[in-house]
Amino acid sequence: MEYKSGFVALVxxxxxxxxxxxxxxxxxxxxxxxxxxxxxxNGIRGILHTPDAELVLVDxxxxxxxxxxxxxxxxxxAQRAVSDVELVCHVVDLSRAPNEEDGWCADLARRTAAPTWxxxxxxxxxxxxRTAVAGYRALAPYQAxxxxxxxxxAGVPELVAAAIARxxxxxxxxxxxxxxxxxxxxxxxxxxxxxxxxxxxQEVPYQVAVQVDEKVRRRGDLTYIRATVLVERDSQRGIxxxxxxxxxxxxxxxxxxxxxxxxxxxxxxxxxxxxAADWTDRADWLSRLGYxxxxx
Numbered sequence: 001m002e003y004k005s006g007f008v009a010l011v012x013x014x015x016x017x018x019x020x021x022x023x024x025x026x027x028x029x030x031x032x033x034x035x036x037x038x039x040x041x042n043g044i045r046g047i048l049h050t051p052d053a054e055l056v057l058v059d060x061x062x063x064x065x066x067x068x069x070x071x072x073x074x075x076x077x078a079q080r081a082v083s084d085v086e087l088v089c090h091v092v093d094l095s096r097a098p099n100e101e102d103g104w105c106a107d108l109a110r111r112t113a114a115p116t117w118x119x120x121x122x123x124x125x126x127x128x129x130r131t132a133v134a135g136y137r138a139l140a141p142y143q144a145x146x147x148x149x150x151x152x153x154a155g156v157p158e159l160v161a162a163a164i165a166r167x168x169x170x171x172x173x174x175x176x177x178x179x180x181x182x183x184x185x186x187x188x189x190x191x192x193x194x195x196x197x198x199x200x201x202q203e204v205p206y207q208v209a210v211q212v213d214e215k216v217r218r219r220g221d222l223t224y225i226r227a228t229v230l231v232e233r234d235s236q237r238g239i240x241x242x243x244x245x246x247x248x249x250x251x252x253x254x255x256x257x258x259x260x261x262x263x264x265x266x267x268x269x270x271x272x273x274x275x276a277a278d279w280t281d282r283a284d285w286l287s288r289l290g291y292x293x294x295x296x
Contacts, residue, residue, distance in 0.1 A: 005054040005170035006086035007045075008163055010119075011108060013101035016093040017121040021150035022046045022059045025160055030180040031059045045181045047174050053164045054172050058085065073291045082108060087166055088116040089159075090142070094132040095125040098139060106139035115143045115166070123147040124154060185212040186290075188259060192227055192271065195254045199247060200239060207232045207280055208240075209289050223263055226270040230279055230289075237275045248273065 010018040019031035026046040048055040082088050090109050092102060109116035118136060123129040129147040137145065146162065148155035174181065182190075189210035196208050214226040229251075231237050241248050248271055256269040279285035 001052050002169045003052060003054075003172065004164060004167040005056070005173060006167040007056045007058055007084070008087045008089060009058045009060060009082045009085045009114075010089050010091055011060050011082060011105050012091035013093075013099070013105060016091050017150040018059050018091045019044075021091060021119070021121065021148070021156070022057050024150050024153055024156050025055075025057055026179050028179045030182070047179050047181070048160065049172075049174075049176050050164065053167060054174065055160065055164055055167065056173065073286060082112045082114065085112075085114050086168060087163060088112055088114050089119045089163075090116060090140070091119045091121050092133075092136045094120050094122045094129055094136075094147075098135045102136065103139060109140050109142075116140065118142040118145045119159065120145060120147045121150050124149040124152055185215060187262070188212050188215065188225060189227065191258050191262075192229065192251070192255045192269075195251045195258075196229060196240065198254070199251050207236060209279065209285075211289060218268075221265045222268060223265065224268045224270065225259070226272070229271060229273045230285075231273065231275050232278055232280065234275045237273045240273045 010022060012018050022031050022044070023029050023046070026048055028046075030046040031044045044059040046057045046059065048057070088109050090105050092098070118133070118140075120129055120133045120136065123132075126132040133145060133147070144162070146155060146159045148159055150156065180187075189212050192210045193208060196210075200208075209230045211228045211230060212225065213228055214224070216224045218224050229240060229248075231240060239247065240251070242250075252269050252271045255271075256267050259267045259269065276282075276285055279289075
């Protein structure tokens, strides 16, 4: 049988379950998942290997109306992701009616040369997915519709099988044991940011970034990691640190547990919090943190 390989972009408005779907397909936690929108900021690739194919899913930031340079960068990342893929999957949340952001995603799908499928997520949250999907079906001329539940896995094997069937013949791009191409420091930063988002409310999660300053294997069974949690205001710094450092210790403890599972040995996680005024609107900070702004 001829070997197949290719890239599939997952697009959608914020918080529809793209990252959960990616993790379910790959069978490993590659993308961070929270209940808060705009968790994903970068294009994250998850890689599924089968004996006859390699399916590379590209998780993208949720399409939204950007209010900062960071927001514009996120939208640009999503737009750029559909330019060179074999298939685009527009992921929607059946438990909510279509809105303006879904329309933007559909417009993006119409303008791409790749075929576009409608992936109707959270089918387990509605009484009849066929009724719930009607409003989404009218947004664009989708070539196929797949109802799934990324949370339970229902419908996901059928979606994966259909996607692999559409892939062209091609080489294997990544080693068999590789489930993502993201750098280790990026993953560490995302784990910490995920715990910040889980622990804080209101505006703090959306104005947080994490920079890994140092990562050293000190002994065979211990990795030392020093990271800076960046916020925009001193008041946010106070929230993250908490009374007597309690909040930061909680965030660090939760992140450390996940990192120890990832590394397979003990981790010393040394977290610091720094306020950098309006970093989400500053080109110097965005560049330092690795966000690629759209060219003017």
